[in-house]
Amino acid sequence: MATSTIPILFDKTHLTSIGERLYTQSLDLVRELVANAYDADATRVNIVAETDRIVVEDNGTGMDRAGIEQYFTIGSRFKKSYPTSRTYHRTRIGEFGIGKFAVLSLCDRFELYTRTETYAATVIFDKEDFEKREKWEVPIIEHEIGGSSKETGTRVVLYDIKKRLEVYDMDRYLTSTFPLTEPDFSLFLNERKLEPKYIVGERVTINHSSTFGKMKGEIILASLTIPRELTGIGVRVKGILVQRSTFELDQKHELMMRKITGEIRADFLPITTDRGGFIKDSPEYQYFMSFMQKKLQQVIKKLEKRSLAYSDTKSEKLLSDVLS
Known part of the structure; x- marks a missing residue:
């Protein structure tokens, strides 16, 4: 009797289907990006919603090279291993490590720029280019840090949106979803600060x-x-x-x-x-x-x-x- 092994493979196209099946509402995808900013101790998150583009930018801690690699790890256990954030000791929202790929059900290309005090890089994820590559990899551009600026944070841009998200719907959804009463967390949509509703x-x-x-x-x-x-x-x-x-x-x-x-x-x-x-x-x-x-x-x-x-x-x- 001969014993050997067989490989366990995962087709790249399933990255899109995972997002489509797990997140039935397009607004859930925006929630995932804001949740990542919250977990990174951001005090301000700016969302710009346009006809064919969505930008989510925060002033959180940003990511170094190792952080980016962890970010693009499917099913990463980082947030389970480190359940609270470093600065504000927030209970981290992220849990399953697949939300960042969910945006592929809304667009075929997104760009991530991130910066710490000592590192900055841009990652470009193009679905068509990714599926053509033999290896599971995406291009990364590492930038030189110049000047005395200590600003940190992350910006994610979704290009060529397949389905337009109405600003009114985003406003209502985000206002009810996130903890806007926290003193160190603010959320802005198209330059307008979202405020929690008060009921008498x-x-x-x-x-x-x-x-x-x-x-x-x-x-x-x-x-x-x-x-x-x-x-x-x-x-x-x-x-x-x-x-x-x-x-x-x-x-x-x-x-x-x-x-x-x-x-x-x-x-x-x-x-x-x-x-x-x-x-x-x-x-x-x-x-x-x-x-x-x-x-x-x-x-x-x-x-x-x-x-x-x-x-x-x-x-x-x-x-x-x-x-x-």
Whole structure:
């Protein structure tokens, strides 16, 4: 009996299909680029959205040669090995190491320029050129560092966009997705700073520790009916909004849920690869689901009491007016 080996190969064209399958919304691709900037301790991220081009530029730490090689490593475990950033000790958002290639479903060519205090380089990724090469490699241009400037950061440019992204949609998506209330993080879209939305209403603070990890945030009993896209509790993992949920209470309490919103952060929740949902059969999510249902039921009871008290007051006033 002869024993030998066979190679395990990965076709280059799958880099595109991975992005198309994992990221069903084009806006998710922009999120990945901003998330990389956040992980690199950027305090400012500028996004320029044009008809056929998107630019995402930050003032983060930048990358040296080793950092660039790690960046282009599929499935890199760097962020799992180093889960917090060096300067602001942020919990890094990146997890799977494939998001940077997802942009290939939106464009066939992108350019990355990055600079540290001692190193600068440009990497050009052209899909057609990459697939023609025998080896898995892309051209890199290393620049000389001159002058006394200590500016650092990274700029990614997507060329010849296949599908135009509307600025209005990007604004709404990015505003709800990223932690814009953090003091050392600002996001600009076409030179306009994005600001978090403030909803007037009574707030119920959540600060709970479990065997899985901490849950922290607030449930808001809005004074007025809120827009549909803000209905439910936004669940954040590592600062990024994964989804909003009514925790299956909207069918029984549809009218009440229209006035309930808020956000909660639970970094221990396992998420799907596209970061668009949770692994719902995990024990972490099952615990979280049960906890949130109980909390929301308490809030709904409070709303019902408030509504009943308002109704009684209104009836008393009406009767008083009739008798007077």
